[in-house]
Amino acid sequence: MMTYKIFVDGQEGTTGLKIHDYLSEISNIEVITIESEKRKDYETRRALINEADVVFLCLPDAASRDSVAMVNNNKTKIIDASTAFRTNPDWTYGLPELHRSQRTKIQNSFRVTVPGCHATGFILAIHPLVAEEIIPRDYPMSFFALTGYSGGGKKLISEYQDSNSEQLFAPRHYALNLNHKHLPEMQLYSGLNTAPLFTPIVGNYYQGDAISIPLIPRIFNKKVNASNIQEMLASYYRDDRFVRVAPFDSEAYLEDGFFNLMKCNNTNYLDIFVFGHKDQILLVSRFDNLGKGASGAAIQNMNIMLGFDEETGLV
Ligand SMILES: NC(=O)C1=CN([C@@H]2O[C@H](COP(=O)(O)OP(=O)(O)OC[C@H]3O[C@@H](n4cnc5c(N)ncnc54)[C@H](OP(=O)(O)O)[C@@H]3O)[C@@H](O)[C@H]2O)C=CC1
Numbered sequence: 001m002m003t004y005k006i007f008v009d010g011q012e013g014t015t016g017l018k019i020h021d022y023l024s025e026i027s028n029i030e031v032i033t034i035e036s037e038k039r040k041d042y043e044t045r046r047a048l049i050n051e052a053d054v055v056f057l058c059l060p061d062a063a064s065r066d067s068v069a070m071v072n073n074n075k076t077k078i079i080d081a082s083t084a085f086r087t088n089p090d091w092t093y094g095l096p097e098l099h100r101s102q103r104t105k106i107q108n109s110f111r112v113t114v115p116g117c118h119a120t121g122f123i124l125a126i127h128p129l130v131a132e133e134i135i136p137r138d139y140p141m142s143f144f145a146l147t148g149y150s151g152g153g154k155k156l157i158s159e160y161q162d163s164n165s166e167q168l169f170a171p172r173h174y175a176l177n178l179n180h181k182h183l184p185e186m187q188l189y190s191g192l193n194t195a196p197l198f199t200p201i202v203g204n205y206y207q208g209d210a211i212s213i214p215l216i217p218r219i220f221n222k223k224v225n226a227s228n229i230q231e232m233l234a235s236y237y238r239d240d241r242f243v244r245v246a247p248f249d250s251e252a253y254l255e256d257g258f259f260n261l262m263k264c265n266n267t268n269y270l271d272i273f274v275f276g277h278k279d280q281i282l283l284v285s286r287f288d289n290l291g292k293g294a295s296g297a298a299i300q301n302m303n304i305m306l307g308f309d310e311e312t313g314l315v
């Protein structure tokens, strides 16, 4: 049985460390590591990248581009966690649940780009409804996300953990230039004609993301209510083990009247909830920004690319 060599470029960052946790549970792989003081050394990285069968890039965009340019062989498969290649047609978007054919594309690809965390939650909730021509492609889409601070990597983590600044106690809006870096992939893979108006909010907790998307059925192409939407999404994802569409029964999801957005933490699950009635619908997708939003998704892609079991990494 073949043993695959795996290298994580950016092994000491937030997503890199989490990927190492996942890798420690998988057999048939050998994880090759870089000495800490050499983690930004060009020649050392280049040698390891070309030695590996699979390389995870857990780096800022510019460093990811540098790493890809270092590949000088035909065998190394790259799984990039950054924003650098997400709408590049030469790369495969690493969202296996997008279409029936996406898993096969990932399996046959040498260059896979892991979706952004907020983009994952938005696209999985909206894309099937656009594809079914329920939501018009020119729908004026607006939504918000509430995320933990680990989504901002080491810099934001230390800002939250090393400071007593009072302004960090309350949730904070950001990307108020309305130009968040996930907009291009959100537009491309949701099928909408224009980018949504997206407002992310970061809270004073480590991990967990909830995307809340209000929808007005009055301006849909077809007459549907909230319950119909739940049935459609449940049917679309019926064979996908990591995307779970909750039954249509809003009260059952609440804890003392509140929604718990941390319930998918430390898993690769993404749960979609449909609330509402015939006039108003609220879609909520809940997931771990370090799970299905980043490192978990990266591992799911590796499992598909190497022909391992998608969930356990077993051969
Ligand atoms: N955190 C999250 O939830 C998500 C992150 N991502 C994306 O994944 C990528 C990594 O993010 P994240 O792990 O959060 O970031 P971190 O800042 O936590 O980690 C990045 C790591 O890359 C290292 N690094 C920086 N420049 C270089 C370089 N030139 N060569 C080698 N190593 C370098 C850093 O080194 P040093 O240790 O010196 O700082 C650090 O260890 C980013 O593109 C991010 O946008 C994607 C989805 C979600």
Ligand SMILES: CC(=O)N[C@@H](CCC(=O)OP(=O)(O)O)C(=O)O
Pocket: 081, 082, 083, 115, 116, 117, 118, 147, 148, 149, 150, 151, 152, 153, 156, 181, 182, 200, 202, 293
């Ligand atoms: C709290 C916070 O800052 N979160 C990050 C999202 C993390 C993510 O998905 O990252 P990449 O697109 O960089 O891969 C943000 O909104 O930019």
